Amino acid sequence: MVRSIIAGTGSALPANRVSNAELAERVDTTDEWIIERTGIRFRHIAGPDETTATLGADAARRAIEAAGLTPADIGMIVLATATPDNTFPSSATKIQALLGIPDAVAFDVAAVCSGFLYALGIADSMIRTGTANHALVIGSETFSRILDWEDRGTCVLFGDGAGAVVLSAEENSDRGILSSSLHADGGHGELLYVDGGPSTTGTVGKLRMKGREVFRHAVKNLADVLGTALDKAGVAAGEVDWVVPHQANIRILEATAKKLGLPMDRVVVTVDRHANTSAASVPLALDTAIRDGRITRGQTLVLEAMGGGFTWGASVVRY
Numbered sequence: 001m002v003r004s005i006i007a008g009t010g011s012a013l014p015a016n017r018v019s020n021a022e023l024a025e026r027v028d029t030t031d032e033w034i035i036e037r038t039g040i041r042f043r044h045i046a047g048p049d050e051t052t053a054t055l056g057a058d059a060a061r062r063a064i065e066a067a068g069l070t071p072a073d074i075g076m077i078v079l080a081t082a083t084p085d086n087t088f089p090s091s092a093t094k095i096q097a098l099l100g101i102p103d104a105v106a107f108d109v110a111a112v113c114s115g116f117l118y119a120l121g122i123a124d125s126m127i128r129t130g131t132a133n134h135a136l137v138i139g140s141e142t143f144s145r146i147l148d149w150e151d152r153g154t155c156v157l158f159g160d161g162a163g164a165v166v167l168s169a170e171e172n173s174d175r176g177i178l179s180s181s182l183h184a185d186g187g188h189g190e191l192l193y194v195d196g197g198p199s200t201t202g203t204v205g206k207l208r209m210k211g212r213e214v215f216r217h218a219v220k221n222l223a224d225v226l227g228t229a230l231d232k233a234g235v236a237a238g239e240v241d242w243v244v245p246h247q248a249n250i251r252i253l254e255a256t257a258k259k260l261g262l263p264m265d266r267v268v269v270t271v272d273r274h275a276n277t278s279a280a281s282v283p284l285a286l287d288t289a290i291r292d293g294r295i296t297r298g299q300t301l302v303l304e305a306m307g308g309g310f311t312w313g314a315s316v317v318r319y
């Protein structure tokens with residue numbers, strides 16, 4: 001049996017780090033409100049030369065290096081993003097060009113904040129059916145470009161960044177992706193959406209969110225999907241070393257951990273320094289915790305996310 005293992009991880013953040021106090025100079029908000037309601041202290045905001053593709057390529061380069069591979073070894077690039085550089089071509093192909101990868105399967109996946117879980121599930125299936133031996137799975141976003149900087153209810157919540165993993169095929173492995181559970185319910189589209197697009201307004205549009213309602217759905221859906229993914233993998237909640245969640249709000253992380261009976265010291269938290277980076281948040285958190293030594297080889301991880309659509313998903317991984 002072939003499994004997809006996490007061979008290496010990488011991440012990239014824009015150079016410009018913005019504090020809550022700096023935001024409070026241009027928006028009617030306070031450092032105290034943002035920290036108390038969300039846990040966010042900083043976010044990185046892309047400059048004019050930093051795009052979803054450049055950040056994604058930087059994260060990918062670091063993941064390839066960590067895996068001990070070269071760009072030419074990569075046979076597939078799956079990029080999760082809701083903020084591509086252009087409507088087309090896909091930013092995955094732009095990343096391919098930036099990395100100098102001669103030939104690969106390359107495409108974008110649109111599932112907003114759950115995009116990385118979707119991309120991971122797709123890449124895992126394609127690796128196990130022989131499409132590629134080494135795949136880049138990337139989450140990269142520049143949400144600062146689609147924020148309404150007049151709307152304090154949303155603009156303080158998001159940041160830019162990218163995270164990447166190299167998935168590699170390994171025969172008869174006892175590690176790698178053990179299960180994935182992916183879901184969508186299009187009936188809630190109006191609670192979190194962008195009010196523009198190529199086929200409707202012909203404009204890019206701005207992010208709109210009914211935060212309180214999204215919060216309620218997030219806690220329920222995440223607790224459900226974590227249970228399903230753990231059952232599918234045959235792993236008990238008590239055997240989980242680390243939950244690597246989508247970093248939307250510290251209160252969602254705490255509520256989800258409580259529902260599962262997991263202490264917060266087993267949850268990777270980066271929302272304080274990255275804010276919500278949509279599809280980038282799970283791989284950014286994963287790479288952060290691997291590089292700072294919290295996550296070590298052989299540990300059991302649960303990755304999870306929920307976002308616009310609604311879409312949500314979880315994966316159980318033995319690292």
Ligand code: UT7
Binds near residue numbers: 029215218252
């Ligand atoms: O990544 C996809 C998933 N997204 C999420 O998971 C986001 C989920 N939602 C949330 O994280 C929270 O709902 C928010 C952080 C967005 C909002 O927190 P909340 O506790 O639900 O606050 P609220 O929206 O109910 O607003 C409470 C008050 C309001 O004032 P009134 O009407 O009670 O007087 C808002 O106007 O806080 C006010 N407010 C602010 N005050 C200062 C809203 N935004 C701000 C702000 N600064 N930035």
